[in-house]
Amino acid sequence: MHSPKPITMRVAIIHDWLNGMRGGEKVLEALLELFPDAPVFTLFYERGKLSPAIEQRKIVTSWLDRIPGIYRHYRNLLPLFPSAVRTWSFHEYDLILSSSHAVAKGIDPGRAQHICYCHTPMRYIWDAADDYHMSPARRAAFSVFRSGLQRWDRESSQSVHHFIANSKFVSRRIETYYGRPSEVIYPPIDTRFFTPTPGTARADFYLAAGALTPYKRFDRTIQAFNTSGKKLVVAGDGPELRRLRSIAASNVDMRGWVSNENLRQLYRTAKAMVYMGREDFGMVAVEAQACGCPVIAYDEGGMTEIVDDGVNGLLFPMQDEVSLLQAIERFESQTWPLAQVCSKVENFSRDSFQTKIKSFIKRSTTEKSAQPGSLQPA
16 A cells, blocks of 8 residues: 655644544545554544554544443534533644544644644534434424534634635635635545456446435435336445335345445446435545446535536436436436546545645645744654
């Protein structure tokens, strides 16, 4: 595996929480390669759920990790997260690198330079609350805390010296909610692992993959395939798994969690990957394209930066069954040469990500306009 030259500074990395391998954790892995001695600070850590590359590192948790049942019920404890993330001291570090989709960017960096790789401002407190299935009681409770969390989220963004956004879509959200500029560096895709098998025929099924959470709209995808009768394989785990299995017809194969090797084989053999959600970026879409699998996606969010309509996939305008099925019909009327589908993937490679991160850190820690908390590299 490629071993990038590490950056010599006293560095700490902050990640919201560690309870599974999703897109954010793949970003964390790539960051850890750059900082082989950096500890990871996180609100809570469920052992056995992460890759060896993460679990072998020194991991420091907050007091939340000692609460019984935290791994199952952490979503109900969101109002406690801002205070928990402020309890660590970073006085011995030169650079703090936060990997944040919730509260990690809200740490107190002390005198250190703080760079935030922002996966997104908290979706559920800003513009995407309706994308989450909440019970009436939970929605009522959440409404009590929402304005306070929004205020904290804005105020804590000022402790960040520099923002990196994972897409142009997220960069615009950072500007809207925090009033801060950001540089776009797309997240890392392992294009050495996710590769096509030239000459292999595509099988007669479509694929939907990713974490089974409400905002990704797997339910609407399944309903569309229930209607069409076409075969769909759904690969992924998450809080929606039981509900999605209950609505899936016999032509929908709910696989649950699959290994990276099995996921790669699905990418290599599916007709196309379908995606109904409004994504902040969409790492699974690039993984699929890297394996020669075209992507049929909703025309909003980060997917518009990945899918060139008619080249490496198709975009459809509405999050509904009719729009998706019309896109599938259009997809089946075209041909999809392998080189065409794979044409953009190296723009999103792990090597490209790490090179751009190193360049950004070098610039941001030496520029004269850096805020008083920054230091020169050790």
